[in-house]
Amino acid sequence: MLKAYRAAFLDFIADPFYTTESESIRYFPDGLLVIKDGKVEAFGDYEALKDEYINTPITAYPGMLITPGFIDMHVHFPQIEMIASYGEQLLEWLNKYTFPTEGKFNDQNYAQQMAGFFLDELLKNGTTTAVVLATVFPQSVDAFFEESSKRNLRMVAGKVLMDRNAPDYLKDTAKSSYEQSKELIEKWHNNGRSLYAITPRFSVTSTPEQLEAAGKLLAEYPDVYVHTHLSENRAEVDFVKELFPDSKNYLDTYDHAGLVGERSIFAHCIHLSEQEFERLSETKAIIAFCPTSNLFLGSGLFNINQAKSSDYPVKVGLGTDVGGGTSLSMLQTMNEAYKVTQMRQQKLSPLQAFFLATLGGAKALCLEDKIGNFDVGKEADFIVINPRSTSLMALRNPEEVLNTLEELSERLFTLVIMGDDRAIQSTYIMGELAYEKSLIC
Ligand code: GUN
Numbered sequence: 001m002l003k004a005y006r007a008a009f010l011d012f013i014a015d016p017f018y019t020t021e022s023e024s025i026r027y028f029p030d031g032l033l034v035i036k037d038g039k040v041e042a043f044g045d046y047e048a049l050k051d052e053y054i055n056t057p058i059t060a061y062p063g064m065l066i067t068p069g070f071i072d073m074h075v076h077f078p079q080i081e082m083i084a085s086y087g088e089q090l091l092e093w094l095n096k097y098t099f100p101t102e103g104k105f106n107d108q109n110y111a112q113q114m115a116g117f118f119l120d121e122l123l124k125n126g127t128t129t130a131v132v133l134a135t136v137f138p139q140s141v142d143a144f145f146e147e148s149s150k151r152n153l154r155m156v157a158g159k160v161l162m163d164r165n166a167p168d169y170l171k172d173t174a175k176s177s178y179e180q181s182k183e184l185i186e187k188w189h190n191n192g193r194s195l196y197a198i199t200p201r202f203s204v205t206s207t208p209e210q211l212e213a214a215g216k217l218l219a220e221y222p223d224v225y226v227h228t229h230l231s232e233n234r235a236e237v238d239f240v241k242e243l244f245p246d247s248k249n250y251l252d253t254y255d256h257a258g259l260v261g262e263r264s265i266f267a268h269c270i271h272l273s274e275q276e277f278e279r280l281s282e283t284k285a286i287i288a289f290c291p292t293s294n295l296f297l298g299s300g301l302f303n304i305n306q307a308k309s310s311d312y313p314v315k316v317g318l319g320t321d322v323g324g325g326t327s328l329s330m331l332q333t334m335n336e337a338y339k340v341t342q343m344r345q346q347k348l349s350p351l352q353a354f355f356l357a358t359l360g361g362a363k364a365l366c367l368e369d370k371i372g373n374f375d376v377g378k379e380a381d382f383i384v385i386n387p388r389s390t391s392l393m394a395l396r397n398p399e400e401v402l403n404t405l406e407e408l409s410e411r412l413f414t415l416v417i418m419g420d421d422r423a424i425q426s427t428y429i430m431g432e433l434a435y436e437k438s439l440i441c
């Protein structure tokens, strides 16, 4: 059974930080995407493809833009209910708001209810893949993957490891964290579309023994991910120095345990030394840039030019980091990322922002053979974006066909700055409609 979609299409075939924008994109003002068994069967210009698919039912979205689904590189599902908690920076915020909230997730039913809510919010925002922290409770990971499997989503998630500097009700041990994570890997990694991440919260809340145990587990399962935080806040960096007096730097606390590699995701990376950037580059590790969180928690301004340098390039994706982050919308995340670059006298073009949230994220996660663009054979997770979804956006974006790269960039920039969940008309998972915006708002 074939199905096809007709609209304007944009995807990426190369990294616009290192290639010209015109060479890095595919843009069809009138394009066609053909799906078979949940995967891309054909993709291109409507006129060029239409005769071949004359008998295929076509859903047309006039005036809309279809792109691959967004990839959120770092987010905490249990923190959805404590988004917008006032007045603190990282360490105080964790103690005052985050840990008490995460304590509720020892109840699997509660965790499942929240996971379902969280995933439906992601779909509403056009996010089809995310790298997700659960809590220290293994049942919160089961709850998450059960809900994401029901929705057939490609998700990366894992149990948080914490054996110090946390309340007793949230602590595991080096041994129990190893055993529980191992059981969860066996159960969930590559089960359907689920993928597992070994998830030490950060070096503040893990003893060297726990990090070593996590490293041992990674050596046993080298194709799982590692997901943690790195160098977000100055007080945190100082605390890590105290806790690991023999480490060269913060990154070295993970490196020493064998946790730094091409599937290791480090959220934030704001206060890194040059050596740490070089080591991230050398190991092909991944940075999750989380601008709404970095501004909300007053953590600092990420240096994207350093990360995307030619000498020591580091793979970068965009993360919402809810509940430190203030929105699940990747469009709003791009908006704040742009402002962070402005504060640093740098630039993030709208095409670069869309790249980070699609193919850039997929490449960073070594998933570019499965998701991230509309190459034939890829899993058909895509979104329908309405550039005229509010009256102000309709005013800013008159109905006209975009013919040049400049016109396309301008339109995308209005989506980056003004867009949010209201601009997401539909979200498709493996070619099936998973979310559609109701006409009555
Ligand atoms: N560092 C350690 N835990 C957290 C968390 O939950 N949120 C953020 N933003 N940073 C962290």
Ligand code: ZN
Binding pocket: 074, 075, 076, 229, 267, 321, 324
């Ligand atoms: Zn985080």
